[in-house]
Amino acid sequence: MPKSRRAKVVSLTKVAKKTKEQKGALIQEVQENIDKWQYCWLFEVGNMRNSHLKIVRKLWKDSARIFFGRGAVMAKALGTTLEAEHKMGIHKIAQQIKGQVGLMFTDSPPEEVTAWFDDFHPPDFARSGNRATQTYILPSGPVMQQHSTPPEPFPHNEEPQLRKLGLHTKMVRGVPTLDAPHTVCEKGKVLTPEQAQLLKLVGVKMIEFRVALRARWTAANGEVVQIEGQSPPEEAGDEEAGADEAEEAISD
Template identity: 70%
Template sequence: MPRSKRSKLVSLTQVSKKTREHKNALIEEVQANADKYRYCWLFGVGSMRNTHLKTVRKLWKDSARIFFGRGAVMAKGIGTTPEEEHKPGLHKLAQLIKGQVGLLFTDSEPSEVTEWFDDFKQPEFARAGNIATRTVILPAGPVMQKHSDPPEPFPHNEDPQLRKLGLTTTMNRGVPTLHAPHKICEKGKPLTAEQAQLLKLIGERLAVFRVSLLARWDATTGGLVQMDPPADIPLEVEAADGEDDEEEADMSE
């Protein structure tokens, strides 16, 4: 009798982990790019999404190299003290690496870099815990989804999900309908998981993916210039280093 596939055991030890050799290779790669390029920028990200970061990589692949991952690995690569720094002045940049930040190596002039990143913004769906950037109120009538142009009403089979997320809908000719306006969120207040999910369902994007430049190191002088992040876009720089293995994998792309 054939052995049932349901009884197959899968050992968790088969899951690949980042090895010391892998981290050492990344450190060497960071150092090689510090030798190759004149400028090294430290950047933070607002409303981090891997899809948008990959777009940035693609657009800069011919003139820059981007590392985004565990801060400890990047800091180790450039050196955290004057005695350990790979090149003069880099330890000052390493001391600024905290949370979810990245490094961009390039020879492009600072004015070109800052202008490009000031213009690059991508609307994105907010997540639970994000602060609502505006008040969103659904009007009375059919509940509309804005993923299409023009917006279309939700189909009847979505009504249970809408109710689960807090809408008091009734079916009107097979369409989930509100008999009174419903406030989903209020500007300035953090979003709950239900609010974030509802905003995503109806197609309301309250977040913005944005790369903000925080500091610049110049290989010719060893000098460091720091910049203030924009107050209107909250940056995700407080996350614990290495909390997401996927981000570390991004470093080697």
């Protein structure tokens, strides 16, 4: 008896691989930008959020070109050896493409670029694996959301979720309420998934999104300068930290 097509198992996690043509197009695009701009910056992103990186791209769209992701393809475009490099000296940048790093091509003066990224560090919600930057305690009484000003109490239908995350709440006049203060997290300790989710629900941001500039290549002389003095972005310690971020190369 022929096998039923209805019995076929389809994986919902399967991601289509990039074709050879797509990779070739990305390599060509990166190389075109190498030829176009005066500087190529290598940057590293910690606590990765696509939303913040999109803001960076939007604010620099008229004066820069940014690529992020597909490190092996970007490195190949630059050339990882002296013999294969697309432009003089740029293989020194390609050899450093590891982890959550990207490339930014621009004509803006180096001082302007470094000053801008020093000032860009928007707050964000911590993930499990990050360390708490403060001890946060929910006081007794109605559980309040900090997303609005002034804070508002949680609606009644969210009490099951709050209890699931470790709060011993009860309903008082339709509002989830604590009889005693609850310590959500302690400063310096690694956050659990439940703690991170609870902080997000309450509206408490404990980390900053930062872009750390690692190196700069100058087209005029092929010189590569390593950038010192910037704090490395903190990474979440759990394996799921970056699971929800796009794996594709991002370019503006």
